[in-house]
Amino acid sequence: xxxxxxxxxxxxxxxxxxVLLRCNYSSSVPPYLFWYVQYPxxxxxxxxxxxxxxxxxxxxxxxxxxxxxxxxSFHLTKPSAHMSDAxxxxxxxxxxxxxxxxxxxxxxxxxxKP
Amino acid sequence: xxxxxxxxxxxxxxxxxxxxxxxAQDMNHEYMYWYRQDPGMGLRLIHYSVGExxxxxxxxxxxxxxxxxxxxNFLLGLESAAPSQTSVYFCASSYVxxxxxxxxxxxxxxxxxxxxxx
Numbered sequence: 374x375x376x377x378x379x380x381x382x383x384x385x386x387x388x389x390x391x392v393l394l395r396c397n398y399s400s401s402v403p404p405y406l407f408w409y410v411q412y413p414x415x416x417x418x419x420x421x422x423x424x425x426x427x428x429x430x431x432x433x434x435x436x437x438x439x440x441x442x443x444x445x446s447f448h449l450t451k452p453s454a455h456m457s458d459a460x461x462x463x464x465x466x467x468x469x470x471x472x473x474x475x476x477x478x479x480x481x482x483x484x485x486k487p
Numbered sequence: 488x489x490x491x492x493x494x495x496x497x498x499x500x501x502x503x504x505x506x507x508x509x510x511a512q513d514m515n516h517e518y519m520y521w522y523r524q525d526p527g528m529g530l531r532l533i534h535y536s537v538g539e540x541x542x543x544x545x546x547x548x549x550x551x552x553x554x555x556x557x558x559x560n561f562l563l564g565l566e567s568a569a570p571s572q573t574s575v576y577f578c579a580s581s582y583v584x585x586x587x588x589x590x591x592x593x594x595x596x597x598x599x600x601x602x603x604x605x
Contacts, residue, residue: 382527407593416491416577416596417530463529473518473537473581474545475594477529 375400377466379478387486392436392451394481396464399445405467406447407475408438412460420462423447434458459485488513491597493578499603500568508563508600510578518581519561520545520594521553523574530577536561568604576600 380395398404405424409417421432428440438449447464461482468474491512500506510519517538522530532545536555550572552564561580565572579594 409596414599416598417579417594418596419593422593473583473594474520474532474535475530477531479527479529 377478379481383482385484386454392454394449396447398466407465408449409463410460454485493597497601510561512580516580516582520579521563522577570604573604
């Protein structure tokens with residue numbers, strides 16, 4: 374069975390500090406992995422995705438994530454946090470051969486302090 | 488392109504009332520999904536559709552029905568609303584890049600419908 378675990382339901386950083394949001398997955402097949410962002414009172418927007426190829430994936434707004442098969446991780450990072458990064462972030466894995474269904478983690482709320 | 492749109496944006500129901508949430512997409516996507524989002528639980532799949540005229544149950548289908556009469560629309564119905572159905576509902580759509588089962592691109596989400604059942 375495939376699953377996603379996001380470590381930490383709430384992360385707080387200072388403006389300009391490193392952002393690290395953790396995501397671990399379990400999958401018996403090579404995973405397709407996604408990070409989505411949800412700003413207050415909005416829908417989800419794709420930040421980045423990993424399917425095959427390069428394990429370091431760059432996304433929008435300066436975010437990137439690295440797929441580490443040995444650690445079954447897909448952590449999201451950004452070198453310098455901005456106030457506008459405050460949002461909820463969801464990691465997701467594509468369910469294999471099941472109509473494009475995604476399994477989402479519980480989400481991590483990122484707060485950015487001035 | 489409007490992308491994925493949802494109507495209404497907000498709704499308050501009394502227990503036992505019925506309603507239909509409408510999702511529309513103008514991207515010619517084959518696949519459409521309905522999720523509910525509750526605090527601390529992420530998004531949970533209610534029902535989904537892999538094409539016009541087809542629907543399937545997701546993770547939490549009880550109390551909901553869906554229909555996909557047209558490719559661009561996916562309707563979510565609550566026949567007899569309960570307070571446990573108070574939630575934010577999101578619709579999403581996606582497409583298959585090629586014939587292989589894993590060639591799915593990302594899902595595109597609507598802005599959500601905030602439903603309160605009293």
